[in-house]
Amino acid sequence: MDLEPLLNKNPNNMKAQRFLLSLLLCWGLATLLWAQRSTGLQPGDEAPDFELKNVDGQLVSLADYKQAKGFIIVFTCNHCPFAKLYEDRIIALHNKYAPKGFPVVAINPNDATKQPEDSFEMMIQRAQEKSFPYVYLQDATQEIARTYGAARTPHVWILQKQDNKLKVAYVGGIDNSPEDPANATEKYVERAIEELLAGRVVSKNTTKAIGCTIKWRN
Amino acid sequence: MQLKTKCFCHLMWLLLVSYWLPLSCYSQQVTVVNIEQVTDLMQNQSDTVYVVNFWATWCAPCVKELPEFVQLHEAYQNRKVRVQLISIDFRSALESSLKPLLQRKNITCPVWLLNNTDYDSWINRIEESWQGEIPFTLIFNNQRRKRVVISGQTDFHHLEKLIGEML
Structure with missing residues (x-):
């Protein structure tokens, strides 16, 4: 040239x-x-830890969970009807897999000025009403949601501890039957965790599902 | 005399519009479709700008922006523009939520209900960059190979600007 x-x-x-x-x-x-x-974070990527406020007022980091083999990170919220549809299923996931080393960590990324129902006070109320067995954290700066690449609620990341690092093992939805859990022919999160527990690779590490847009601050 | 003719014309026009408006308002029909019908629409090769909006009755920002699409539908009726609202409500919500809402909100543009909740099987067939959040809008003219997507709530002026670039 x-x-x-x-x-x-x-x-x-x-x-x-x-x-x-x-x-x-x-x-x-x-x-x-x-x-x-x-x-955002894709399967295989290293996931950063964070420090966010739980509904009990305490700051929570993933590093606090010394015994955990990994995490089921769920970006969710109070107001979204689709997130509500999955609430009981998220509770069931925690009750089944926290004892096996994969607790649920729920994070609300929504801007409360845009959606008052997702304020910290309302989060506390919802956690009490439903007796959430897991932590319910507020991502007040929305930085974690942006880093992870969360686009909707609910949106799941499964992380696995490997050599003291957190690796993304799965990104996506919970199952393929939002209306009635009994009709689910695919339970994406459950299958991924079972595969991880069995020492196998996750066969389906990305799925897509419908949800509410995250209410980003302007 | 001239003023009278003018007034008469205006009156006739108003009369016409008043007959025509309710007709277009209450002819609302919902068509239950499958994913093939939606992908066919997405692949249409005619020189038409398609505005396809995915929404649901349970989604507040979606319902809030519906009048913007109605306005667009009415403003571009005589142009090569087609507005298609696609509800992803459950089939069981058709009579209980969807139809009552459309009537209440006076939604005059055609509405489809996509009867498929196995989202992972079809979201990528619509748009790879779509993470499944709604509202989600696609504007495209396949013949001119133009396509933009809008994640989240939008409005008439933004839509009109994007359409203008594709007509």
Whole structure:
């Protein structure tokens, strides 16, 4: 390629060059940001720990769970009818798998100014009403939801401890029958955990499901 | 004399509109469809801008933005624009929630109910980047190979701007 014209010191050309360069930079930055925003944590990725406030007022980190083999991280909330449909199933998942080393960690990422039903006070109320056996944390800055790539409620990440690191083993929905759990022919989360407990790789590590949009702060 | 003619014209026009409006408002029908019918729509190759909105009666932001799509449907009736609302309510909610809501909200554009809750089997067939959150809107003109998606609530002006770029 002939670089001569590009290296021309003509001030007009220099201006054009600078303009082109800044355009290129902007484009690069935009693609980078877009890629970060649209993908989030995928199976195989390392998941970062966090410190978020639980409904009992205590700060909770994944590092606090010394005995855990992993986690079922569920981005969920109070108001979303689809999240409500899955509440009892999330409780059942915790009761079944916390003793086996995979507790549920529920995180509400919604901005309470946009959805007052998802305020911290309402979270406390909901946790009491349903006697949540798991922690119910508020992601007040929405930073964890953004890092993980949460897009809806409910949205699940299964993490597995490996050499003191947390690896993403599964991302997606809970099962394939939102209306009636009894009709589910596929229980994605249960199967993934069973496979992890048996020392196998997760056969279906990504699924998609319907849910409410996360109420992002403007 | 001229003023009278003008007034008469206006009156006739109002009369016409008043007859026509209720007709279009109450002809609401919901068609229960399967995923093949939806993917057929998504792949339509005609030189038409399709505005396809996935929503549900239980989704508050979805219900809130419905009038925006109705406005769009009415404003572009004579253009190559087709607005298709696709409800992903459960089939069991058709009579109890969906139809009453459409009547209450005076929703005049065509509504489909996609009768398939095995979401993982079809979300990627609609759009790879879609994580399943609703409301979710796709605007496309396949013949011109143009396509944009909107995650979350939108409004008439935003939709109109995007359509303008595809007509």
